[in-house]
Amino acid sequence: MPAQKYVEIYRELKEMIEEGRYPAETCIPTEYALVDRYKCSRNTIRRAIHQLQEIGYVQSIHGKGVVVIYRKDYDHVQQTTDRIESSTAYYSRRNTRTEVQVLELRHYRAGEQETAMGFRKDQRLCFVKRLRFVEGTADAIECAWFPEEKVKGITTEIAQNSIYEYIGGVLGQKIISSKRQITVDVATEDDLRYLDPAPANCLGVITSRSFNADGAMIEYSQMRKVPQTFVYSTIARQQKLK
Amino acid sequence: MPAQKYVEIYRELKEMIEEGRYPAETCIPTEYALVDRYKCSRNTIRRAIHQLQEIGYVQSIHGKGVVVIYRKDYDHVQQTTDRIESSTAYYSRRNTRTEVQVLELRHYRAGEQETAMGFRKDQRLCFVKRLRFVEGTADAIECAWFPEEKVKGITTEIAQNSIYEYIGGVLGQKIISSKRQITVDVATEDDLRYLDPAPANCLGVITSRSFNADGAMIEYSQMRKVPQTFVYSTIARQQKLK
DNA sequence: CCGGATTTGTACGTATGTATG
DNA sequence: CCATACATACGTACAAATCCG
Numbered sequence: 247m248p249a250q251k252y253v254e255i256y257r258e259l260k261e262m263i264e265e266g267r268y269p270a271e272t273c274i275p276t277e278y279a280l281v282d283r284y285k286c287s288r289n290t291i292r293r294a295i296h297q298l299q300e301i302g303y304v305q306s307i308h309g310k311g312v313v314v315i316y317r318k319d320y321d322h323v324q325q326t327t328d329r330i331e332s333s334t335a336y337y338s339r340r341n342t343r344t345e346v347q348v349l350e351l352r353h354y355r356a357g358e359q360e361t362a363m364g365f366r367k368d369q370r371l372c373f374v375k376r377l378r379f380v381e382g383t384a385d386a387i388e389c390a391w392f393p394e395e396k397v398k399g400i401t402t403e404i405a406q407n408s409i410y411e412y413i414g415g416v417l418g419q420k421i422i423s424s425k426r427q428i429t430v431d432v433a434t435e436d437d438l439r440y441l442d443p444a445p446a447n448c449l450g451v452i453t454s455r456s457f458n459a460d461g462a463m464i465e466y467s468q469m470r471k472v473p474q475t476f477v478y479s480t481i482a483r484q485q486k487l488k
Numbered sequence: 489m490p491a492q493k494y495v496e497i498y499r500e501l502k503e504m505i506e507e508g509r510y511p512a513e514t515c516i517p518t519e520y521a522l523v524d525r526y527k528c529s530r531n532t533i534r535r536a537i538h539q540l541q542e543i544g545y546v547q548s549i550h551g552k553g554v555v556v557i558y559r560k561d562y563d564h565v566q567q568t569t570d571r572i573e574s575s576t577a578y579y580s581r582r583n584t585r586t587e588v589q590v591l592e593l594r595h596y597r598a599g600e601q602e603t604a605m606g607f608r609k610d611q612r613l614c615f616v617k618r619l620r621f622v623e624g625t626a627d628a629i630e631c632a633w634f635p636e637e638k639v640k641g642i643t644t645e646i647a648q649n650s651i652y653e654y655i656g657g658v659l660g661q662k663i664i665s666s667k668r669q670i671t672v673d674v675a676t677e678d679d680l681r682y683l684d685p686a687p688a689n690c691l692g693v694i695t696s697r698s699f700n701a702d703g704a705m706i707e708y709s710q711m712r713k714v715p716q717t718f719v720y721s722t723i724a725r726q727q728k729l730k
Numbered sequence: 731c732c733g734g735a736t737t738t739g740t741a742c743g744t745a746t747g748t749a750t751g
Numbered sequence: 752c753c754a755t756a757c758a759t760a761c762g763t764a765c766a767a768a769t770c771c772g
Contacts, residue, residue: 290760307768315665427720430691447689484664519757531742
């Protein structure tokens with residue numbers, strides 16, 4: 247129920263920018279002009295603008311104004327990959343057909359390797375390995391480790407559908423933030439049993455550690471994807487602070 | 489001269505978290521407790537906390553508190569690559585020896601290909617191709633395109649050192665935000681003349697479009713890096729808004 | 731080059747809503 | 752049901768950067 251003012255203002259401005267009402271390299275109305283238009287406080291306007299900065303639509307410049315950097319002709323196709331959502335949700339957002347096949351589901355206790363992932367030694371874990379098909383062709387191998395104490399009762403059936411939905415819906419957990427690393431790995435023999443990266447012999451790899459509202463790591467995952475479809479989009483902004 | 493209160497509070501809390509004073513999965517003091525400690529307004533505290541969220545140190549949870557997700561034992565080595573800085577700055581931050589060799593510097597006008605990058609047709613461009621060495625071995629090919637109208641007078645000497653320093657120092661321009669895509673490319677013949685990704689036959693590729701304070705794109709760049717040293721770190725946070 | 735107007739940045743204070751325990 | 756703690760929203764004041772006459 248986001249009847250929050252700043253969200254509405256954010257959405258309206260976002261839409262206007264997308265429509266080209268405020269073209270790139272021009273300024274949107276000043277904060278005070280927007281205060282006037284929306285009959286709200288300046289703080290509220292500033293929050294909306296802050297959100298627009300987060301998604302790379304504008305950047306505010308001290309003493310000058312809020313400049314649009316969204317380019318109608320260029321940015322409308324691009325979407326940031328840099329958000330938290332399941333692969334299933336990601337593909338459905340793009341109207342792409344996708345299925346998964348569970349290759350392995352195993353319960354065991356954390357050893358050396360798993361402590362390097364960030365788990366405690368001997369912590370009970372559930373390991374799931376899945377093969378994802380996109381538009382009918384094998385696209386990625388998705389491995390995930392869950393601590394049993396936080397994420398109980400994963401079954402093959404659940405893994406076949408959306409694990410995230412299970413975590414969110416049934417367990418009432420939510421992933422709030424996710425620390426990721428993107429690397430390039432040479433495809434292993436096992437990778438090549440399922441995926442065909444040719445002519446490449448490598449895969450794009452996204453390794454994530456995901457945290458719930460308690461600050462607990464509830465997933466460690468690694469997605470190994472063929473280069474043909476691999477792309478990770480993100481926006482880097484000036485770091486003012488160290 | 490950041491004597492700004494929220495920056496000081498941010499830094500102090502950051503340091504305490506790094507030292508383990510507030511361990512992972514626990515809460516830092518409440519907002520009001522911090523208001524009391526720092527003798528400031530709640531807004532100021534909230535800004536500091538917001539910054540800590542940006543760097544993936546904490547998560548604030550409605551009705552509960554602000555939970556630490558920074559792990560002393562794990563995160564102290566990791567640094568986000570997801571910031572705006574030159575490769576030179578990046579490596580010096582890590583005490584790593586690096587040099588560049590200018591392979592090509594050319595001035596020409598934008599054609600078909602360059603409009604796909606986001607330049608205007610016939611716009612005057614400066615193209616720079618450099619080879620970067622890290623600890624003495626060839627590590628990456630860095631190609632960059634600059635619009636002449638914004639970034640004038642790049643010479644081989646400048647390219648040999650830091651182009652960013654030139655842009656910032658001499659031209660007084662500043663890159664405020666940067667939209668990036670990370671992909672995996674099969675190494676071309678040209679790549680292999682300079683780089684040795686073996687046993688891989690691919691490179692990690694970071695493509696960036698960078699914007700200045702006017703919202704103008706002042707750089708399009710592509711960094712092609714050997715997999716051995718390629719890693720891109722980033723933090724994805726919950727998207728509340730669409 | 732100066733100075734005033736404009737515009738964003740920082741900081742304070744207050745009140746009320748809403749999720750958690 | 753209540754207390755706690757974060758979320759939203761309003762308002763005000765002054766600082767600092769930019770712009771323009």
